[in-house]
Amino acid sequence: MTPPAERRLLTPEEYRQAQDSPEFTELRRRFRRFAFPMTVAFLAWYLLYVLLSTYAPDFMATPVFGNVNVGILLGLGQFVSTFVITHLYVAHANRRTDPISDEMRERLEHHDYAPSARGTTGGTDLGKGGATRA
């Protein structure tokens, strides 16, 4: 087992403080404002594709060039959109959310969100008080 002894546990107050902090609100907002609409978008696009394939096979069979038809192009389009969304998400995370979460993690490790966050190094009292590990 990895002994957790080397890190002092965070108290519920610290988590509440961190959760209420403006930087966390911003982090959550940035994460959700990308992830949620994007999820809705790709699910809708996938569902549209499945519905077209099941209920509009004639439209999907429309030839575009050679033997390649609309259905094959839309299917390949699902692959392309999946790869593009993957790329967009990674770029978004690297630029928009990682900097905040890295900084907050750093500050949490130094107990910057403790209500009495001054000179607490080595203190043991804060480590108890209901702090738990998952």
Place this chain on the structure above:
Amino acid sequence: MRSVLAADGATATVGSPAINISIFGVFVLVTLVITFRASRNNKSAADYYAAGRNISGTQNGLAIAGDYLSAASFLGIAGAIAVYGYDGFLYSIGFLVAWLVALLLVAELMRNTARYTMADVLAFRMRQGPVRTAAAISTLAVSLFYLLAQMAGAGGLVTLLLGVTGEAAQALVVVLVGALMIIYVLVGGMRGTTYVQIIKATLLIAGALVMTVWVLALYGFNLSALLGDSVANAVEGRDVLAPGAQYGATSISKLDFVSLGLALVFGTAGLPHVLMRFYTVPTAKDARRSVVWAIWLIGIFYLFSLVIGYGAGALVGPETILGAPGAVNSAAPLLAFELGGTVLLGIIAGVAFATILAVVAGLTITASASFAHDVYASVIKKGKVSPNGEVKVARITAVVIGAVSIGLGILALQAGLNIAFLVALAFAVAASANLPTILYTLFWKRFTTQGALWSMYGGLIACIVLIVFSPVVSGAPVNPATGLSPSLFQDVDFHWFPLNNPGIVSIPLSFFLGWLGTILSKEKPDLDKNAELEVRSLTGIGAEKAVQH
């Protein structure tokens, strides 16, 4: 389906079983050596369950692909494309798009908050006992369904690839697969399993690449010409370039496909053996990197399958495929034989077996971890158990699960039961029992224990009840070609649910029950725990670190 098929040579096996067996033997030997070497570092629970969290993002991406691309993906999708054309392709798209759910909503947040199992997150801010029990039951159900389908698939594959028929030979293969799977898991733990999956994914993707380039080269890299040839060879009157050949027959079968599509796209991010792979990397960023790798590998692999499938349709022809032992599943091996003779066939056959081994090992370790960590350590012993004691229980569980799946796998084969539907059922349960609860837990502050239980048990029970009373189990019309009904049980009919796939009912039901259970419960959500979960999930503070050796 036309019945001209079994006209000639239906029992002949292509290729040389000796070559097939020796190539598979080499794979087994190499992976066993690596597994034993990996076992030297297996000291702690984090080693056994999560490979010490030392797997890199790239390695984990390969391992995820190895875990996810089952024989059904490889042989089944290529075969479905070869015979039914477009509808097989349609199937693979759901399997891929589903990974965006994992990437955007699940992977990193789970890595940041869980230690070993899905229940670590689900029980985080709930009452531990009931939620862990429910999550473990659902994990065991999904794993066992998936495992049994793979075992039966291994038994079927042997007929096709080794030229042996008969119950004894099939049973022997199931025992062999089960025994190897137990060894990988017992000796290698998650690290050994990971290496097996990495090797398998590399072989599988390389093999598919060779076949793809070969087929395209025959057509001067002109996709349209390849498609044209497969149209010319298609079963009479079937347009293999348009959707509908397999699913488009009736309004029920159309709805059935939509239902399957929902289960695929919501199920993947709720598959416990996929979730568990996220815990093997050091940080959330590596979890993200591994999903990105997995998406590229899986996506490219399915693009290869498209070429292999239409290639098999064009070069081998659907009638030959359906006439071969293994029917649809024989498309890729037959194409390999057509292209590269016995050697390429041997390689592809070996890869197909390797595929089954890697998948079953991943399932077994997940199921054993869930029982030992969630049920034994947390619920039965209330957390008062040493990590070593927990790992010991996990190992015993792995043996028991292995033995049970060998036994049930043989039973299913001997009784001639068609249990391929269990894969779709596993996805449906993962999509209904697991994913709604995961999303509510991560994103809905008010979610309570009662909501979690209603959603998990509701989703699980709905899936199983609907399947039991569906045409999968009884009452599907008899196929005139074989004289048999595709249902699990012949000659009885107690079905009332018209669809083969329960997802379209069970997934919304589970989301609804999660919401209803929450708003009706008197329990106040634990806001402290919610703060901890949310801060940890987004910042990674307090996340389990890699083990230093």
